Amino acid sequence: MRERLKNPPAPEFVKYILKPLLEKDAKQSFKYFNNINKAHLLMLLKQGILDKNTVSKIAKALLEVDKRGPQNIDLDPAREDLSSCIEAAIMEICTQEIGGRLHTGRSRNDLGGTVTRMFMRDKYLKTCKQILELREFILNFAAPYTETVCTGYTCGQAAEPITVAYYFAAHLSALERDYERFSAIYKRLNQCPLGSCAMASTTFPINRAITAHYLGFDTATINSLDGIAARDYILEILGTLSIFMNNLSRLCQDLYVWSSVEFGLVDIDSSVSMCSSIMPQKKNPVTLEHIKAKAAHVEGDFVSALGALKSTIYTQVRDASIEAAHSMNDALDEVEASIKLLIATLDTMVINKERMLHEAKTNFCTVSELANTLVRDCGLSFRHAHSTVAGLVAYMLDNELKPNDINRAMVKKLAYEIIGKDISITDEHIRHALDPIPNVFARDVEGGPAPIQVIKQLTMMRKKLEEDKRELTNRVNMQKRAEEELNKDTQEICR
Structure with a gap:
């Protein structure tokens, strides 16, 4: 293997590079290497590159290596990587003359790239499932609160009355987009580089469609140089997860503020508190x-991968093929932990409905509707109505008065002082405008917080969730069917 090199690997090279990677790959990628070996062997047989007798002997050796498991592979750093250590185990069983033929028409470059995509694919599909579980949980969590009125905020200040379900529907919209971005990666991730060889394909008459099919890929990569060079799917995964985690962090920040004594809108359970x-x-x-904080870690993992790939030559280089993927496991673990922690937090969180309604009644978040009422009932332009109500709020705050103290005399007086108009409005219309409950119900337009509109939003989101779940199920089942066919055909050629 290292005949071209005059010296054995340096102790430092072994300690810091070769040994850690061998141990890591043996733990997480042994199955992928073996499945690739099986698929490649079956293709060599179907293409007539190797004869049935040779293939049968190699297949038996492959199954024996599979049975022994990674713990029985000699992880010799002199062989440099796990694929070569597995190859040595195969040749030990069926001789180098026979087993050495398995590497025909391929390279460690395309082999490693295929392993990376298969490993990423399994992790990716698991993360897809977790994001869908979070969306479903929040959908179910929000549904009972379509009429639970609370204050909506802009710039950290009381803005307009909404409902709890409406607030969470906004986050569900963001999570739906997060999943759309993440789901779209699959067609680019699920392309098979096997057969690209070192970088310029091969002179053997291989069939890349066969190996792609056996390994559960949708297709083979179009260009062999791109097949061994491309790692942009790593950036796509980490980039979209960074956006997803950023959105989670914004939800958490709101709940964090709402749980303070000063707000008291939600109560975080003792089971998830310290x-x-x-x-x-x-x-x-x-x-x-x-x-x-975990959102920051995932963002850091994205920047790390981006930096590792930046300015690398477009071919097989280890800063791209190895180092760029270094933080992927960490990022996916942080995402999983965040999803599980958020579900546990929401599952035990108490919504303080009375406090929410009280705040909405007393913090002037309903006065926009008073301005709308002046437009409708008094014929004012909205700008005149806005000026009048703004002056009214200032007057109320200066005199330590609450919204329920507003009456028609105040409104009439201030309208004349501010805009020079004599208006007529009833106390009944003022009270109705300032009551947050009818205020919310009146916002019955597409995208609004009226309960009937939020129910429509949640219904649409649930429909999209079910579509996404079906798509994910199909993708997972495709992998299962491919592996079953691979193992069946490998067993058959051993007979």
């Missing part, structure tokens, strides 16, 4: 803190 070693009154919502 106490203080010195302040006995504390119940700290730490799961939300961790999720927000």
Whole structure:
């Protein structure tokens, strides 16, 4: 294997590069290497590159190596990587004369690239399932709160009345887009580079469609140089997960603020909180803190991969093929932890309905509708109505008055002082405009917070969720069928 090189691997090279990678690959990629070996062997037989007798002997050796497991593979750093260590185990069983023929028409470059895509694909599909589970949980969580009125905020200030379900529907919209971005990666990830060989394909009459089919890929990569050079799918996965985690962090920040004593809109359960070693009154919502920080970790993993790939030559280089994927496991683990922690937090979180309604009644979030009422009932332009109500709010705050203290005399007086118009409005219309419950129900337009509109939104989101679940099921089943066919055909050629 290293006949071209005069010296054995340096101890430092072994300690920091070869040995850690061998051990890591043996743990997480042994199955993928063996499946690739099986698929490649079956293709060599079907293409007439190897004869049936040779293929049968190699297949038996492959199954024996499979049976022994990675723990019985000699991870010799002098062989440099796991594929060569597995090849040595195969040749030990069926001789180098026979087993050495398995590597016909391929290279470690396309072999490694295929392993990476298969490993990423399994992790990717698992993450897809987790994101769908989160969407489904939040859908079910939001559904009972279509009439639970609360305050909507802009720029951190009370803005307009909404409902709890409407608020979570907004986050569900973001999560739906997150999943659309993530799902779209699959067609680019699920392309098979096997057969690209070192970088310029091969002179053997291989059939890449056969190996792609056996390994559950939709197609083979179009260009062999691209097949061994491309790692942009790593950036796509990490980039879309960074956006997803960023969206989770924004939800967590809202809940974090809402759980404070000053807001008191939600209560985070003790089971996902921590106490203080010195302040006995504390119940700290730490799961939300961790999720927000984990978003930064995933973003860091994305930047790390981007930096590793930046300015690499477009071919097989280890900073692209090995180092660029270095943080992928960490990122996926952080995403899984964040999803599980958020579900656990929401599952035990209490919505303080009375406090929410009280705040909506007293924080002036309903006065936009008072301005609308002045437009409808008094014939004012919206700009005049806005000026009048803005002056009214300032007057109320200066005099420490609440929205329920507003009456027609105040409105009439201030309208005349501010815009010079004499208007007529009833106390009944003022009270109706300032009541957050009818206020929300009146926002019955597409995309609005009226319960009937939110129910429509949630229904559409549930329909899309079911479509996404079916698509994921089809993708997972395709992998299962491919592996079953691969193992069946490998067993058959051993007979």
